[in-house]
Amino acid sequence: MNHTSRNRIPIRCALLVTPLAIGAVACGGSGTDPLADKPYDAAEQIAFSGGPKGRAADPDEPLEVTAKGGDSRITDVTATDATGRYLRGELTPDGKRWRSTAPLAAGAHYTLRVSTENADGRPGRKTIGFNTAPADRLLRVRFGPDSGTYGVGQPITAELSVPVKGRAARATVERALRVHSQPVVEGAWHWVNDRTLHYRPRAYWPARATVTARSNLEGIKVADGLHGGPARPLTLHTGARIEAVTDASAHQMVVKRDGKTIRTIPVTTGKPGFATRNGVKVVLAKESFVRMRGTSIGIAEGSADSYDLPVHWATRVTWSGEYVHAAPWSSGSHGAANVSHGCTGMSSANAQWFFDLVRPGDLVAVVGSGGSTMTPFDNGFGDWNLSWDAWRKGSALSAGVREGSGPADAARLRPAV
Template structure:
């Protein structure tokens, strides 16, 4: 189907008084320049390898526009889909051929405008609309966490429906997964594994930030016969900056809100052989009651280290079972010695206060412990333990080949330890 656009030119006529007394009428454009020629219909001058019609164009094939004769040339080609995405292309130096240099989107409707000129320099125009065939294989992204209010340390996650291993495919995905915030901050994606990405800013989110994650993957070619599908957007609000810093050497926790100390709590952390992990962790969730059994972390029943305890006001910081929780059985050691199996224990009253004060995404940091550094991935959110330069290395757009770190926590690591 050919569409010839209708142009409307507004003429202005001006009375010109000549010094000899004659009166003449001059007509032209409002600025006084001669009228530009109306473009002719260039339908007979150019041809496409994908003519308009009822059939749909194969998005896996490049789009080409050529002149039918050497009596004229192509001067410009613009191709845009209904989502506002432009199709990149290249025009030959002689103006006889234009070819797309980027893949078409699948299941999309395009409008193509081809500008030409004939041997006399007169402008021509051809407008064509067409649709591409829908994809048969789709890649979608599920953003996390759920929409809501979170702490300043909360990363945005994206779980892909299909693994993407090659770097070019990862670039396509990363360009299409957009995270914006108000106020704006510098941030980047990190490929945890072939199906998982984490996004964090350079520094903690500012208090009051509104974060939006959206996908522009729909119809975009990711790989061989693989195209992006539609994904649900995500909206987060960042609350107060809550930070809990536990010093395992002094057996105390300092809790800050927006930089001001609001509480100092005597605690106990992991004893030798069960030392609490050092580093920055992020609150994963809260459970008012948990039954903690030593067998869940590999301690044999009946051994000197075995336990089976009802635990209240438990704030989870790792998937493997590290919590901040009430430990009334160790009140005598809190503030003086480390006697736990890796968790941070405190009095019931302090644990209840902590439980009610923090939210998912808040920061819990441990310093001066003999334990290992918190895992970056796989056992919660240890994302902030990487420097910004190291974090950017995990991006397909700004870094090298991402580390194969294995992002998903396994079921065997989901058990609590006191």
């Protein structure tokens, strides 16, 4: 019987009718159907490129399985690593060769299952276990912030241990960094620079949500000689939606919880030459006491604008020293005039109330100031000052991705009042 004319031998059944029993069925087969046989060991019919026994396979090389001899062919191949991830591949139409079409994971154990059939149509099976060599370099990911409860404006950050350049490599990283929230919201990664990504939703996180971030990058090839390493997952929760909006022209701050106004506070903001930044900021930290000096922001000691003050109930919103804090020395200007060096000042009682209310990740916005707009990345979390379209252009999975963007290191300066 040749390969192209394989016929299945029909099974003959007879309906036996006797005076005592009607409908009893007896079936018999010829016993020569090749599919009825137990699969044979196909070890002698296949070869694969996993390396000699005891030697690890090169994860940078494709995996190949070939049929040996002219009388057999491969019918199916599956390769999975220890985590259950399948390795994609293609089988040639003649069944003579299967080749992987995706990179193997480095430092992983794979189970290869190969199905074959011989010239008579008999099925063969072979299961092979092999290991891949460890990566030359590992790309490690550290998610931020630390686990805990945050405001609805808190971005997720991913710090990479080595720079990643080029759209293809960045896309590989992005696909492996998974963020999920409950309730579910739309979100995306944005490359701040070659080693830093931020993730935010299209709008703010829902209040009282659970957000998880994890990496599926371990073992995955990112670039030649660079594979993903292990990463600790992150889980954080959001609290109530706290928003504080300061209108610098009206000299007041409106504080809302879950959309409802809970307090309106008379404030003073930056005077001409020191105007407070407009835009959305995110609470970075809370400091119950800070020593604020004008020299820390370039004001010469002894000049008319020089200061050296003990400050209480200071809520930080930029790394360069912008706070919401108690300013009892300017109480006459609260609600009436802007006299600060860029911070938002208020009474001690209001500052302590605000300090106790907010947490990192809560939203603090300024409108109506003569200052510039808060920058997105180099002075805190100004992520929300980018439109959604502009945000998505910073993704390697978007057509507008930037490649090789420069660093955006935060300017960690001392406070201004």
